[in-house]
Amino acid sequence: MPPLKIAHFCWESLHAMREGGLAPAVTHLAEVLGRTHEVHFFTRGDGPDRNIEGVFYHFCQPEGENILDYCHDMSMAMLRMFHESDAPPFDILHFHDWHCIDALEELRERKTVISYHSTEYGRNGNNFGNWPEFRAISAKEWRGGYLAGQVATVSKHTKTEIMWLYGIPEHKITVTPNGIYPDSYRVRLDPGSVKKRYGIHPLAPLVLFVGRLVYQKGPDLLVDAIPLVLQRRWDVQFIIAGKGDMLPSLGERCRALPVRFTGYIPDEEYLQLLNACDLVVIPSRNEPFGLVLTEAWSAERCVVATDVGGLSENIDNFVDGIKVPVRADSIAWGINYIIEDPIRIRAMGLAGRQKVVSLFNWEKISTIMEQVYARLHNAGKDEPRQELRKEDP
Amino acid sequence: MAADEGCRNLCMGLRIHFPCFIDTRVDPAKSRERGDSCFSPSQKEDFREYRQQALLPAMQCALHWLDSGACLSLSISGLAIDQLLEDESNGADILVQAMKHRGAEVLGQTYYHSVAGLFSEKDEFICQVNSHAKLVEELAGRRPVIFENTEYVFNSDLAELIRNLGFSALYSEGHDHILSGMNPNYVYSCRDLPVFIRNCRLSDDIAHRFHDRNWDQYPLTAGKFAGWIAKSPGDCIHISLDAGIFSGNGRDASSFEEFFCGLPDALHSEAVRTVLPESVLRNPPKRELLLEDLGCCLADTVCALTGIQNMLQQSAFWCLEAGGALITDKEPWRRLQSTDHFARMAGRSGSCGRPTARYTSREAYDYFAAYLRGIAFYEEACLPQQRSRLAARALRCLPPDRAFHFYSPERYTGYSAHSLTEFSRLLEFVPDEVFLFHQERGDFSRWITDVLGDSALARDMEQCTQAGEAAELVMRRVRELCRRLK
Numbered sequence: 001m002p003p004l005k006i007a008h009f010c011w012e013s014l015h016a017m018r019e020g021g022l023a024p025a026v027t028h029l030a031e032v033l034g035r036t037h038e039v040h041f042f043t044r045g046d047g048p049d050r051n052i053e054g055v056f057y058h059f060c061q062p063e064g065e066n067i068l069d070y071c072h073d074m075s076m077a078m079l080r081m082f083h084e085s086d087a088p089p090f091d092i093l094h095f096h097d098w099h100c101i102d103a104l105e106e107l108r109e110r111k112t113v114i115s116y117h118s119t120e121y122g123r124n125g126n127n128f129g130n131w132p133e134f135r136a137i138s139a140k141e142w143r144g145g146y147l148a149g150q151v152a153t154v155s156k157h158t159k160t161e162i163m164w165l166y167g168i169p170e171h172k173i174t175v176t177p178n179g180i181y182p183d184s185y186r187v188r189l190d191p192g193s194v195k196k197r198y199g200i201h202p203l204a205p206l207v208l209f210v211g212r213l214v215y216q217k218g219p220d221l222l223v224d225a226i227p228l229v230l231q232r233r234w235d236v237q238f239i240i241a242g243k244g245d246m247l248p249s250l251g252e253r254c255r256a257l258p259v260r261f262t263g264y265i266p267d268e269e270y271l272q273l274l275n276a277c278d279l280v281v282i283p284s285r286n287e288p289f290g291l292v293l294t295e296a297w298s299a300e301r302c303v304v305a306t307d308v309g310g311l312s313e314n315i316d317n318f319v320d321g322i323k324v325p326v327r328a329d330s331i332a333w334g335i336n337y338i339i340e341d342p343i344r345i346r347a348m349g350l351a352g353r354q355k356v357v358s359l360f361n362w363e364k365i366s367t368i369m370e371q372v373y374a375r376l377h378n379a380g381k382d383e384p385r386q387e388l389r390k391e392d393p
Numbered sequence: 394m395a396a397d398e399g400c401r402n403l404c405m406g407l408r409i410h411f412p413c414f415i416d417t418r419v420d421p422a423k424s425r426e427r428g429d430s431c432f433s434p435s436q437k438e439d440f441r442e443y444r445q446q447a448l449l450p451a452m453q454c455a456l457h458w459l460d461s462g463a464c465l466s467l468s469i470s471g472l473a474i475d476q477l478l479e480d481e482s483n484g485a486d487i488l489v490q491a492m493k494h495r496g497a498e499v500l501g502q503t504y505y506h507s508v509a510g511l512f513s514e515k516d517e518f519i520c521q522v523n524s525h526a527k528l529v530e531e532l533a534g535r536r537p538v539i540f541e542n543t544e545y546v547f548n549s550d551l552a553e554l555i556r557n558l559g560f561s562a563l564y565s566e567g568h569d570h571i572l573s574g575m576n577p578n579y580v581y582s583c584r585d586l587p588v589f590i591r592n593c594r595l596s597d598d599i600a601h602r603f604h605d606r607n608w609d610q611y612p613l614t615a616g617k618f619a620g621w622i623a624k625s626p627g628d629c630i631h632i633s634l635d636a637g638i639f640s641g642n643g644r645d646a647s648s649f650e651e652f653f654c655g656l657p658d659a660l661h662s663e664a665v666r667t668v669l670p671e672s673v674l675r676n677p678p679k680r681e682l683l684l685e686d687l688g689c690c691l692a693d694t695v696c697a698l699t700g701i702q703n704m705l706q707q708s709a710f711w712c713l714e715a716g717g718a719l720i721t722d723k724e725p726w727r728r729l730q731s732t733d734h735f736a737r738m739a740g741r742s743g744s745c746g747r748p749t750a751r752y753t754s755r756e757a758y759d760y761f762a763a764y765l766r767g768i769a770f771y772e773e774a775c776l777p778q779q780r781s782r783l784a785a786r787a788l789r790c791l792p793p794d795r796a797f798h799f800y801s802p803e804r805y806t807g808y809s810a811h812s813l814t815e816f817s818r819l820l821e822f823v824p825d826e827v828f829l830f831h832q833e834r835g836d837f838s839r840w841i842t843d844v845l846g847d848s849a850l851a852r853d854m855e856q857c858t859q860a861g862e863a864a865e866l867v868m869r870r871v872r873e874l875c876r877r878l879k
């Protein structure tokens with residue numbers, strides 16, 4: 001495949017403004033593609049445009065009174081920056097999630113890809129909303145899938161979800177999981193000394209939750225599970241790392257429980273906690289991919305996760321993790337089941353590590369993405385529409 | 394099958410040990426009828442049952458092996474031999490007959506199946522290893538040359554010590570799902586000492602899965618098992634079986650005996666030789682053994698190989714170690730060192746050929762409390778003989794009803810100090826809010842005065858404003874009190 005000129009549009013990146021799991025996924029994809037292609041990254045942030053790790057970053061600072069206006073302003077700013085760099089013209093335009101759909105609207109005649117890292121329905125904990133923002137964002141997600149030449153999703157579950165929600169035809173969609181650099185998440189340290197820093201006994205089993213404290217991620221389910229865990233194993237300690245709307249209410253409910261809320265933690269501290277804990281719990285109600293899963297596996301940690309979305313697809317039950325229904329008592333059962341058996345915890349963590357190394361390495365994932373680009377790039381040349389007609393019954 | 398495709402050597406081991414468990418129902422300090430012991434009053438009856446159900450069938454099978462020309466290594470704790478010698482049966486004669494057999498080799502170990510290898514001072518460990526070797530030499534006619542440390546307790550410092558004690562090799566064990574691709578069927582080395590690794594999967598196929606009707610390989614026959622041995626790559630497979638599994642755990646024990654006794658013939662037809670550990674020494678070590686190989690991170694304080702895996706075990710271990718200076722009667726203290734007590738403080742135990750046991754959190758805690766009451770009982774009894782009664786009282790082990798339980802203003806933190814030493818170690822990391830909560834209420838000084846009887850330390854403690862400062866103060870005091878005891 002000849003080198004292409006590729007534009008990524010994403011509202012967050014690791015090098016400027018970061019919100020959640022989208023930033024590492026897109027930043028690392030751009031970097032891997034940047035080794036063989038010319039990759040530009042349009043995102044939010046301060047400072048002049050610059051080359052970081054082989055990717056040309058273009059930063060804008062949008063404004064807006066609400067999230068919709070803000071993202072519209074961002075899309076228009078990205079569009080202006082895009083036109084400034086569009087000579088020679090970009091071959092592929094890759095949009096991530098709904099935030100930049102207004103830019104996609106303007107560039108719909110070009111060869112475009114949209115990646116769904118999640119959906120508004122999923123972020124709302126698998127519920128429809130009847131408020132204006134929900135409807136507007138869902139409309140943008142539908143529009144993006146309709147306009148883009150190719151669609152990528154992070155799991156089969158999200159693929160089915162967008163086919164059902166937005167009627168996107170299956171032939172347009174390719175599943176491209178998020179990759180990971182496993183070695184960046186494995187740190188050799190003394191778990192006991194990390195636990196001590198949090199006032200936890202070095203030999204107390206530590207269960208870690210990492211993620212935004214929002215309904216989708218199910219931290220409330222974990223909090224409901226804690227008393228049930230303690231009924232059978234009194235010495236388990238919990239750390240809930242992350243910030244979000246639910247933090248005050250969860251904090252109030254956990255006053256008498258062995259739970260520490262850290263709020264936002266920097267990457268370095270996250271790595272320390274990840275490698276010091278005994279078990280990672282992912283109690284999400286909806287999880288398109290579940291980056292925490294591959295991060296935990298990279299650190300050789302065992303996971304107890306709800307049987308949803310990407311978690312359901314990627315975990316081999318009782319081999320590299322425990323899958324449980326989306327219920328507090330089931331989550332407690334999963335924790336109690338595995339916390340009693342340190343040898344199996346370790347074995348499951350190691351099995352997870354082997355899985356990320358073989359299935360989720362970035363080289364493999366970027367190859368899948370390059371195949372999507374190639375299909376799109378060659379579409380005009382080989383009269384793909386006729387081919388499609390042939391496939392159509 | 395070509396000889397180089399699989400393993401041609403099998404080293405079968407039989408493990409015999411019967412601990413003195415603690416009676417969890419009675420507090421020895423309060424019970425008048427019990428008098429002088431924290432151990433189970435039915436110890437002799439329990440041992441007799443073990444002898445009848447497990448030990449004698451195991452020894453008969455062992456003799457069958459040996460008489461048929463197969464080799465067998467024996468790992469027998471001194472405590473088990475003592476109980477057998479005290480017993481009025483012919484069990485001891487059969488055991489000695491097996492130990493003396495030319496096809497048998499007795500392994501070295503600690504006399505009381507002890508955790509003493511983990512003590513910071515190694516003199517107790519050395520003493521127990523030597524007394525066990527002496528006992529074996531008296532009975533079997535020769536001193537052990539291969540060492541098997543108690544259960545999974547193993548680290549590189551111990552390897553060096555064991556080499557210095559004159560042993561030629563050391564047994565460890567590794568579960569194949571945490572060995573990260575390392576083959577346990579080769580000889581490794583640690584600090585210039587050859588290390589043999591027990592094959593846990595094959596050991597547990599016999600010990601745990603033999604009676605499991607849901608196992609996809611059920612029923613296990615001698616021929617099938619010998620075939621697996623012949624197909625496994627490596628120089629020599631080391632299998633270890635606890636005599637306890639010969640009881641059948643309520644299942645059909647005769648089918649198991651039939652399987653075990655049929656193994657030598659089956660192995661012979663697969664051209665697999667049974668060998669003694671000493672002869673495996675001829676194989677050169679494949680490479681240096683790293684603790685990471687056995688699923689252990691070097692810096693981990695929580696390490697599967699240390700044998701101390703939870704808070705209860707840690708507290709009990711510290712009390713036990715300190716008890717060395719406080720309990721003048723060494724016999725009960727040594728009986729308390731058995732790893733079996735520590736296994737009872739964990740939820741799940743038994744692997745690599747040992748019978749499995751599962752305890753609930755409550756059962757583990759009850760055993761822990763009874764264990765501490767046992768140590769406290771012997772320490773109290775020895776108080777009059779101490780050089781400094783004040784020091785002995787302040788350093789003694791405290792059962793949960795006298796321990797210091799750390800609380801924040803809202804909840805129990807999850808840890809308690811069961812001795813002054815543990816108190817200082819916990820103070821190193823208690824959060825400020827917890828420290829201040831207790832300090833403002835005067836809890837620390839009250840506990841030190843009322844329970845430990847050290848009013849001088851209590852006065853100094855009142856002046857502390859930070860947990861770190863208090864931890865240093867208490868540690869200094871602990872060192873001073875220890876000096877007074879010597």
